[in-house]
Amino acid sequence: MTKSINASLSTSNKKKIAKYADGTLTQAEIARAANVSREYVRQVVNVMRLPVKTNPAKYCSDCGTEIERSRVRCKKCQLLSNERSKVTLSCQQCKKKFTITKSEYDGRNRDRKLKVYFCSQQCFGSYIGKTHGKSALTSPLTILKRTFKGKINKAP
Numbered sequence: 039m040t041k042s043i044n045a046s047l048s049t050s051n052k053k054k055i056a057k058y059a060d061g062t063l064t065q066a067e068i069a070r071a072a073n074v075s076r077e078y079v080r081q082v083v084n085v086m087r088l089p090v091k092t093n094p095a096k097y098c099s100d101c102g103t104e105i106e107r108s109r110v111r112c113k114k115c116q117l118l119s120n121e122r123s124k125v126t127l128s129c130q131q132c133k134k135k136f137t138i139t140k141s142e143y144d145g146r147n148r149d150r151k152l153k154v155y156f157c158s159q160q161c162f163g164s165y166i167g168k169t170h171g172k173s174a175l176t177s178p179l180t181i182l183k184r185t186f187k188g189k190i191n192k193a194p
């Protein structure tokens with residue numbers, strides 16, 4: 039019983055897909071028009087050997103492998119490129135310039151309210167020590183302390 043309903047359903051879907059698949063629509067467009075999943079269209083198109091329009095392929099700008107149309111690089115090259123792109127910052131304490139990777143930078147900024155950077159924990163520690171007590175509750179320092187909570191010793 040259930041089986042025959044499923045079978046007739048999928049047959050009507052197949053007919054619908056076959057109707058749209060006249061070579062002028064892509065699989066995605068057929069899926070939208072027939073209100074079925076793309077994967078289903080792909081299977082039916084394969085089994086029934088229906089003509090579909092294909093999007094011109096897109097290739098990774100770095101290594102040339104075929105990629106999804108929404109991407110610029112393949113996943114692997116994108117990761118490499120993120121690693122390669124460095125961000126230069128200057129340390130708030132020693133004023134030394136230092137670089138971190140873009141992905142690290144994004145990670146640091148994710149829950150940061152204040153854009154102040156230190157080249158090391160030591161510099162951060164001295165900065166806190168130096169300015170401790172000078173400013174009140176709402177200072178950027180308070181926010182920083184919250185950010186680094188537990189990581190540095192409280193100044194005496």
Ligand SMILES: [Zn+2]
Nearest residue numbers: 098101112115
């Ligand atoms: Zn690539």
Ligand SMILES: [Zn+2]
Nearest residue numbers: 129132157161
């Ligand atoms: Zn420093």
